[in-house]
Amino acid sequence: MRVYPDYLVINHNYDRFQVKNQVRENPYMTLTMTPNPDIHFEMRGDIAVVRLTRPTKRNALNDALIASIRQIFENLPDNTKAAVIAGDGDHFCAGLDLSDLKERDAGQGMHHSRSWHVALERVQYGPVPVIAALHGAVVGGGLELASACHIRVADDTAFYALPEGTRGIFVGGGGSVRIPRLIGVARMTDMMLTGRVYNAAEGERVGMAQYLVPAGTAFDKAFELAQRIGQNAPLTNYALTHVLPRIAEQPADQGFITESMISAIAQAAPEAKQRVRDFLEGRAAKVQKS
Numbered sequence: 001m002r003v004y005p006d007y008l009v010i011n012h013n014y015d016r017f018q019v020k021n022q023v024r025e026n027p028y029m030t031l032t033m034t035p036n037p038d039i040h041f042e043m044r045g046d047i048a049v050v051r052l053t054r055p056t057k058r059n060a061l062n063d064a065l066i067a068s069i070r071q072i073f074e075n076l077p078d079n080t081k082a083a084v085i086a087g088d089g090d091h092f093c094a095g096l097d098l099s100d101l102k103e104r105d106a107g108q109g110m111h112h113s114r115s116w117h118v119a120l121e122r123v124q125y126g127p128v129p130v131i132a133a134l135h136g137a138v139v140g141g142g143l144e145l146a147s148a149c150h151i152r153v154a155d156d157t158a159f160y161a162l163p164e165g166t167r168g169i170f171v172g173g174g175g176s177v178r179i180p181r182l183i184g185v186a187r188m189t190d191m192m193l194t195g196r197v198y199n200a201a202e203g204e205r206v207g208m209a210q211y212l213v214p215a216g217t218a219f220d221k222a223f224e225l226a227q228r229i230g231q232n233a234p235l236t237n238y239a240l241t242h243v244l245p246r247i248a249e250q251p252a253d254q255g256f257i258t259e260s261m262i263s264a265i266a267q268a269a270p271e272a273k274q275r276v277r278d279f280l281e282g283r284a285a286k287v288q289k290s
């Protein structure tokens with residue numbers, strides 16, 4: 001039996017989290033859900049809404065917030081169809097809470113980074129599609145969090161940067177894996193080497209966000225998309241969030257095989273058959289020119 005590292009055992013001075021099992025084989029151990037004033041979770045119908053509520057610190061992500069994000073996405077209610085993540089105040093998220101950046105040795109630093117990986121993996125490969133509603137600063141770990149979501153909606157106030165490069169550190173929340181898949185290695189390299197900041201329009205143009213909306217409307221647009229996505233067949237949403245990114249990493253010949261299998265599974269579901277029948281019998285909406 002192995003003992004898993006400290007990052008899984010988050011002991012805050014006021015005992016926010018308790019770990020059910022501190023020693024077990026599975027590193028993905030379950031944490032009990034306990035309140036954290038810096039994050040808010042609610043269900044609006046069947047859409048989960050997660051808000052970072054630490055505006056005085058620009059929603060900077062400390063260890064407790066990372067643990068809470070993980071907890072929330074591990075414990076979404078069974079009826080959840082999609083989720084929206086947003087930030088209170090003038091900014092989505094200022095990234096890693098730099099005041100948490102303690103002297104760590106290499107091993108501790110690696111485990112800290114791995115704690116982000118586990119939490120953001122829960123966002124990306126959780127049970128439902130997740131839409132990020134972006135405004136103001138989407139920087140450092142904030143961009144890493146946004147890039148773990150499936151769709152990003154940004155308003156006109158959004159701006160993107162990776163200040164890690166100029167702070168003498170490196171991304172550690174999965175950014176080097178996910179951000180190049182959005183914008184390409186060359187743009188991420190430029191952002192980190194030069195401290196380049198992309199404004200909202202530039203960010204949308206290069207693929208940082210998929211939607212650009214007027215200031216103050218990102219949440220509403222994200223929520224509207226979440227409701228629309230929630231009406232899809234669950235298996236299709238699962239295929240898109242869990243299988244498509246894996247296919248995209250596979251060599252083409254393996255990708256074709258995986259695609260054929262998930263496509264067969266999706267179309268065999270009774271719900272898929274009903275939806276196709278609805279179209280053929282004139283009950284389902286046509287595709288409309290936009």
Ligand code: 1HE
Nearest residue numbers: 056057058060094095096097098099137140141163172173
């Ligand atoms: C913070 C943080 C933070 C703000 N950690 N405390 N991220 C950064 O390098 C970005 C650092 N932040 C900024 O550049 C600016 O704060 C913003 C552009 C995001 C917003 O500017 P502004 O003028 O609205 O706010 P502010 O006055 O700079 O900050 C307000 C308070 O938030 C202030 O604290 P106060 O006690 O003096 O009021 C700031 O210190 C605090 N604050 N951002 C801690 N990030 C897994 S690895 C990920 C690695 C990274 O993410 S590195 C990138 C970190």
